[in-house]
Amino acid sequence: MLIAFFVNSLESEYPRYTTTVLAHEASRRGHDVCYLTPGDFVLNPDDTLQVHARMIPAGKGKARSREEFFKALKGVGKKNTLIDIADLDVLMLRSDPSTEASERPWAETIGVQFGQRATEAGVLVLNDPTSLSQAINKLYFQSFPREVRAKTLISRHIADIKAFAKANGGKIVVKPLQGSGGQGVFVVNSKSSGNLNQMAEAIARDGYIIAQSVVPEADKGDIRLFMMNGRPLQVDGKYAAMRRVGAEDDVRSNIHAGGTAKPVKITERELRLAELIRPKLQSDGMFLVGIDIIGDTILEVNVFTPGNLFTCSEMAGVNFAAHILASIERKLEIRDEYPGQFTNAELAVM
Numbered sequence: 001m002l003i004a005f006f007v008n009s010l011e012s013e014y015p016r017y018t019t020t021v022l023a024h025e026a027s028r029r030g031h032d033v034c035y036l037t038p039g040d041f042v043l044n045p046d047d048t049l050q051v052h053a054r055m056i057p058a059g060k061g062k063a064r065s066r067e068e069f070f071k072a073l074k075g076v077g078k079k080n081t082l083i084d085i086a087d088l089d090v091l092m093l094r095s096d097p098s099t100e101a102s103e104r105p106w107a108e109t110i111g112v113q114f115g116q117r118a119t120e121a122g123v124l125v126l127n128d129p130t131s132l133s134q135a136i137n138k139l140y141f142q143s144f145p146r147e148v149r150a151k152t153l154i155s156r157h158i159a160d161i162k163a164f165a166k167a168n169g170g171k172i173v174v175k176p177l178q179g180s181g182g183q184g185v186f187v188v189n190s191k192s193s194g195n196l197n198q199m200a201e202a203i204a205r206d207g208y209i210i211a212q213s214v215v216p217e218a219d220k221g222d223i224r225l226f227m228m229n230g231r232p233l234q235v236d237g238k239y240a241a242m243r244r245v246g247a248e249d250d251v252r253s254n255i256h257a258g259g260t261a262k263p264v265k266i267t268e269r270e271l272r273l274a275e276l277i278r279p280k281l282q283s284d285g286m287f288l289v290g291i292d293i294i295g296d297t298i299l300e301v302n303v304f305t306p307g308n309l310f311t312c313s314e315m316a317g318v319n320f321a322a323h324i325l326a327s328i329e330r331k332l333e334i335r336d337e338y339p340g341q342f343t344n345a346e347l348a349v350m
Helices: 018-028 066-076 110-120 138-143 158-167 193-204 268-283 309-316 320-337 344-348
Strands: 002-006 032-036 041-043 049-055 081-084 090-093 124-126 152-155 172-176 186-188 209-213 222-228 241-245 260-262 288-294 297-302
Touching: 002 018, 018 032, 018 066, 018 309, 018 320, 041 110, 049 066, 049 110, 090 110, 110 124, 124 320, 124 344, 138 152, 138 297, 152 158, 158 172, 158 193, 158 209, 172 193, 186 193, 193 209, 222 268, 222 309, 222 320, 241 309, 268 288, 268 297, 309 320, 320 344
Parallel strands: 002 032, 002 090, 090 124
Antiparallel strands: 032 049, 041 049, 049 081, 152 209, 172 186, 172 209, 222 241, 222 288, 241 260, 288 297
16 A cells, blocks of 8 residues: 655654654555655646655665664655655544644645545545544544543633632643643642733733643643554553653643653553543544543543654554554455445544
């Protein structure tokens, strides 16, 4: 198969990124791999869609290591090949829309928009682009059962945020409605309450503010758990999961925001939360998702660029990427066995 990975830019990719791990595994299994970026689509006068694809040269002889594969990716540079979108078997949308909002707003939703066109051409697009279009910001998370969510207020009025803080004992977390990686996240407590105006104003400049009650056990960090086809990704009882512990006095546990990765045992408590959100993930065609859990609460459902797959694999001693690619391969078999009988969203989670 020919599988394409849509990313923000080639320059922002790294060897340990989940996208690199998945692309390398696809190449290792004998598939053709290419990368796409927001400026690579071409919609022709006859409405046919093409892409300027960065084709990764196939390895010669024995399979390349991930480092060698990444070197080949970097070696492609600006060289591209114009191909019809229908030449792709699979398109994985792996860009983070929130990073485009300020400097390249035109690129924020372009992958989702052209991804929808790709499904019309028969390409399997993961995750389903129509559902991703509804998940551009954290408002999507509010459609999951209230039982799994922290108490939340969304507003741009500082008076509302202050009233919410007062109702929750003066200790809340405030963050932007759109964003990722722990950017713009602040804890409001007795020490910092005097700065609430400045915090809220800084976030409100870019849109709505999310205010949340502080979740019990937050000081222990959160658990990143991968979901595949709507269910926890596990192999022989080992889950694609890790605990992320933030730096001292830092509410953020994201690894690139200073957090530390540690092994974690997945219990019935985490599995129960995963089961509560399974129906919607499957209904929305969300093939590969990362959920962040603290105690009895899910803080976030990352449907665009769930990361840390490499670390989870390393800790568990399991090549989770191989099982993800095997699932994709099976979806293509199902597509050929039942031509035209399933929507992209349905096929995405089979």
